[in-house]
Amino acid sequence: MSKPHYDREHHAKKATGIGDPQCFKGEAPPPKFKVGDKVRVKDLPDIFYNRAQVYTRGAPAVVAELVYESPAAEDESWDNTENVTWFYSVIFKQKDLWPEYPDTFANDTVETELPERWLEPL
Amino acid sequence: MAEINPEYLDLDADMSKRDMDQSPVFLLEKIKQEGRVWGDLCEQYGVKNPDPPWRVTLEATCDMLAENNCRTSDTGEAAQTAEAEKDTKVLDGIERRWEEDHLVKEHYANVPFPENQLLALAHTLIRRGLMDENELARKMKEVDQRLNMT
Amino acid sequence: MTDEHKPHAPAPMVDEVSEFEVLEIAVRELAIEKGLFTAEDHQRWTEYMHTLGPLPAARLVAKAWLDPEYKKLAVTDGVKASLEVGIDWVNSMPTKFGTPSDYCNLRVLEDTPTLHHVVVCTLCSCYPRPILGQSPEWYRTPNYRRRLVRWPRQVLAEFGLQLPEEVEVRVEDSNQKSRFIVLPVRPEGTEGWTEDQLAEIVTRDCLIGVALPRPGKTANDPRPVRPALKPYHH
Structure with a gap:
């Protein structure tokens, strides 16, 4: 059985002179969400590497910006760059993340980026 | 409110499960005890630079280990074939940082930065079998003789 | 040399190679010997980092x-x-x-x-x-x-x-x-x-974002090292 040929330079070839995440531009399916949409961070299983922080799971948020297209970290860490997806910058109320957050500062927020698959409409 | 399941397998849980040998490394303990940190040297020699000259080279070493992205000189077709089966990610950045946080807390809590980053990196490399403690001790002796002409 | 008018007198440098410096060099050289990366790539990266x-x-x-x-x-x-x-x-x-x-x-x-x-x-x-x-x-x-x-x-x-x-x-x-x-x-x-x-x-x-700009303030404050007042675990 012959070993599959693995091109270890494929990322370099794709991104050189263009940049990452710019090199994935135009590869994602149309975005499901738009700026201002209310979303919730899904509770997906995360057996291996991913970058969707645990403290955001299950919390409601508002889409602030569609930032770029890229594979999600959990795919890219396995060198799977087939499922390019939109990344969204979303804003949480601190109070929705930490129930004990003081009411005095009810306006305070956290903003972070998440790939589309981690978000569901609310 | 967010319902956070404490059983989540996050980076902490994943890394903690690896059961890495957490014992101290004799060579590094010795450096920790006897080594002179940058702050002390600055005071003695009246130096103002907040960072030791080797901080940048240490950062570069971490970057070099993190991903073949940073390495460019082995991109030839021959090198590619020869190394096709080799795992090019020697030491993943986020894992190194996780181990650094934990090793610093466990062994190098009283060592300032970036000395503690350096000790943690050496510790990680030894415990992962990428370097041998005796080998590193020999190398240090060689470098010491070269630079200090001892 | 005590020429006070010399405009760009070199800053004093440490006249000692510490154990930490030796360790940094040893780790790097050993990694290169083992083929984990090349000296050439390391140098190129270091030179770039110096410009930042x-x-x-x-x-x-x-x-x-x-x-x-x-x-x-x-x-x-x-x-x-x-x-x-x-x-x-x-x-x-x-x-x-x-x-x-x-x-x-x-x-x-x-x-x-x-x-x-x-x-x-x-x-x-x-x-x-x-x-x-x-x-x-x-x-x-x-x-x-x-x-x-x-x-x-x-x-x-x-x-x-x-x-x-x-x-x-x-x-x-x-x-x-x-x-x-x-x-x-x-x-x-x-x-x-x-x-x-x-x-x-x-x-x-x-x-x-940990400070606000203000006239006359051109340097960072030293960061006070304090233990956490509140724990980070639930």
Whole structure:
């Protein structure tokens, strides 16, 4: 059985002179969400590497910006760059993340980026 | 409110499960005890630079280990074939940082930065079998003789 | 030599090779011998890292304060705006496409009188190195990373920054491919200043969001090292 040929330079070839995440531009399916949409961070299983922080799971948020297209970290860490997806910058109320957050500062927020698959409409 | 399941397998849980040998490394303990940190040297020699000259080279070493992205000189077709089966990610950045946080807390809590980053990196490399403690001790002796002409 | 009038007398240097320096060299040389990376790549990377610092980001902010059109560009396309302060996120890096820790998507976070941004990477220590240089020690610590996202006002207070409740504190958790700098509100008392004068008061800490610029303040405060007042576990 012959070993599959693995091109270890494929990322370099794709991104050189263009940049990452710019090199994935135009590869994602149309975005499901738009700026201002209310979303919730899904509770997906995360057996291996991913970058969707645990403290955001299950919390409601508002889409602030569609930032770029890229594979999600959990795919890219396995060198799977087939499922390019939109990344969204979303804003949480601190109070929705930490129930004990003081009411005095009810306006305070956290903003972070998440790939589309981690978000569901609310 | 967010319902956070404490059983989540996050980076902490994943890394903690690896059961890495957490014992101290004799060579590094010795450096920790006897080594002179940058702050002390600055005071003695009246130096103002907040960072030791080797901080940048240490950062570069971490970057070099993190991903073949940073390495460019082995991109030839021959090198590619020869190394096709080799795992090019020697030491993943986020894992190194996780181990650094934990090793610093466990062994190098009283060592300032970036000395503690350096000790943690050496510790990680030894415990992962990428370097041998005796080998590193020999190398240090060689470098010491070269630079200090001892 | 005691020539006081010599304009650029070299700063004194440490006349001693410490055990730590020896260890750093030994780790690097052993890694090279073992083929983990090449000496040539290491040198190329080190030379690039030596060129980095917070000055381009400070200049970007100063330019944005003076030129509303440039400010618009900065907040909509940070990578393009960086070109005008000499930073090409894509091509100035030795790889020409970023690195695992320096992706090429800079976002410039604009503060207003009622909104203040502060940046953290809760996962590790992602930092906009091409435009801001190496991250400070405290930025990397679990103390800052775990507490800022949860008790931001407590942590900011430890930096000497207390903001009124009318100001929304927005913590930017930098854990995907964007990197961030803060564009603070231009402080009072800087009317008529030049770009050079303005850039001087935009310190690294202002660009991370743990300090606010003010006339006469051109250096970062020492970071007080304090144990966490509140635990980070549930």
